[in-house]
Amino acid sequence: LVQNHPTLAVTFVDNHDSQWGSSLQSAVKDWFKPSAYALILLMKDGYPCIFYGDYYGVSGNPPVHRGIIDNLLEIRKNHAYGEQNYYFDHPNTIGFTRVGDEQHPKSGVAVLISNGENGDKVMNVGKQHAGETWKEATGNVEETVTIDDEGNGRFIVHGGNVAVWIPEDAPQDPKQDARKDDAGEES
Known part of the structure; x- marks a missing residue:
């Protein structure tokens, strides 16, 4: 649908x-x-x-x-804009990207999901992001990813989890910490 x-x-x-x-x-x-x-x-x-x-x-x-x-x-609200690319080519690790648009500076997102083991995927976020460093925005992965000249990056996800990547210098609400539940405990 x-x-x-x-x-x-x-x-x-x-x-x-x-x-x-x-x-x-x-x-x-x-x-x-x-x-x-x-x-x-x-x-x-x-x-x-x-x-x-x-x-x-x-x-x-x-x-x-x-x-x-x-x-x-x-x-x-801040990053999920622009053309979407699908990477649904593995039974346990799937991903998609949104390349961002001109109306939303520093927009663009790469999402990687695993329902099994740790995984990684080379995904394209657009040539306009070449040379940028991207960070994982949910707190699930500490490493960063550097985007190559073609707009590709090798993104990783831990097993049974989601990793959401955005440009490192993109604004992010500091009050948001997805690793903590409403009681303030690690989840």
Whole structure:
């Protein structure tokens, strides 16, 4: 639906019918939700919908994913612009890039997701980023990536995780720290 009719597609990770204990109990495991939210929030097409329970909590339980969702929303607002390139060529490590645009300085994003082992992929973020250093914006990877003359970089992701890369000198809200949950504990 997203590919054929992007203006009609509402993308979501969970909803009130798929939460624990309901007849359509969620098949999306908690460890994968950050990756799923990266897909719906940072890809070009579709209208993403954040599940209330993932953002505010359910039945008095504190939200587990609010920090990463806030971080991804900030990245969407400031960086997820321009042409999109897909790298869905591996059964366990997939990625996509958004090359940015002129209306949003320092925009562009590279997303790499693993549901298995550690992975890496050479992905193109556009020649306009040649020579730039990119950082991983969710706190999941400490290394940086240098973009070559053709706009390519070798991006990495740790197993069972998501890595979201942006230009190192791009502004990022310092209040966002996706590694901490709402209780301030490492997640």
